[in-house]
Amino acid sequence: MHVRWLTAFLDFPAAEFGSEVTFWRAISGSTVSPPRGPSKEFASLDPFNGDAHLRVQRIAAGPGGTHLDMHVDDPASAALEAVALGAREIADYGTHRVMASPAGGRFCLVEWAGEKRRSRPIRWPGGTISIIDQICYDVPAAKFDAELAFWTALTGQDAPGDVDRHTLTRDPDLSLQVLLVRSDNASGATYLDVAASNLPVEVERHEDWGATVVERRHDQVVMADPTGRRYFISARNPRTGA
Known part of the structure; x- marks a missing residue:
């Protein structure tokens, strides 16, 4: 599998979303992108230089958490490879696959969109x-x-x-x-x-x-x-x- 980019996703309950985004935007020195997704639930924390490697999500239920997005050329074939190595596929949303590692660590396989410029400290x-x-x-x-x-x-x-x-x-x-x-x-x-x-x-x-x-x-x-x-x-x- 050729991993093109990595993104850390912060998943926030709806009641905490605004204050959490404000905090993480501030400590990372980022701006917040326009929301996207069917319910405007996703946004990127855009650095002042480079491509985004931090994203946020508003979730409808549960305490939230942190997961890794792996950006690849073909999420479907990458998911098959991950399963062959011991991962478990949790959900297929078409645009991305939600996976769990052998120990239960969550990650997603998403299609690479050309990100390549690392942000500077x-x-x-x-x-x-x-x-x-x-x-x-x-x-x-x-x-x-x-x-x-x-x-x-x-x-x-x-x-x-x-x-x-x-x-x-x-x-x-x-x-x-x-x-x-x-x-x-x-x-x-x-x-x-x-x-x-x-x-x-x-x-x-x-x-x-x-x-x-x-x-x-x-x-x-x-x-x-x-x-x-x-x-x-x-x-x-x-x-x-x-």
Whole structure:
């Protein structure tokens, strides 16, 4: 499968949609595209340079979440390949296929529309540089090895790392990198990760927009946005993701 582009999709309940879009637009330094879709439920968070790699969706039911869109030439044939590798097809909407990985991680296969220009990190007042550049799958420990094998086969990317954390080798032409983390939780979860040059300053900027600190780690802070959605801010190079 030739993955042409990656997009992180934020799925928001209708009651939270407006405030959530405002928060994520602000911390990513984006503008919001005109809405699209049958019920005007989709929009892109357009960066000031490059092609969009963050999108939002208003959902009718459920708590929402985060999922990955993989942009390919032919979603139908890509879905067959993914199923052969162990994925499960959840829905076929014609324009895109909703899939689940062997461990249950949600992703969609969508038709590539020519996206190719990676956005650059933003230098904020105060000097910190940051960008949302990573999507993290927390994978239950018992399913981790199978999940790692699935993602490396599906994308054709290696996954160097230690026992518990593997980042798929980043294609310099793609907007996001994918991180798999072995988890003690019985069910998986998906999070966005912000790379920041100055962790304390970046955390303060997010707090100013209504986020709260959940946990401080050595080189990472677990955050909750104003409605409680968790995400990470990491001390990584915003230009390379390392």
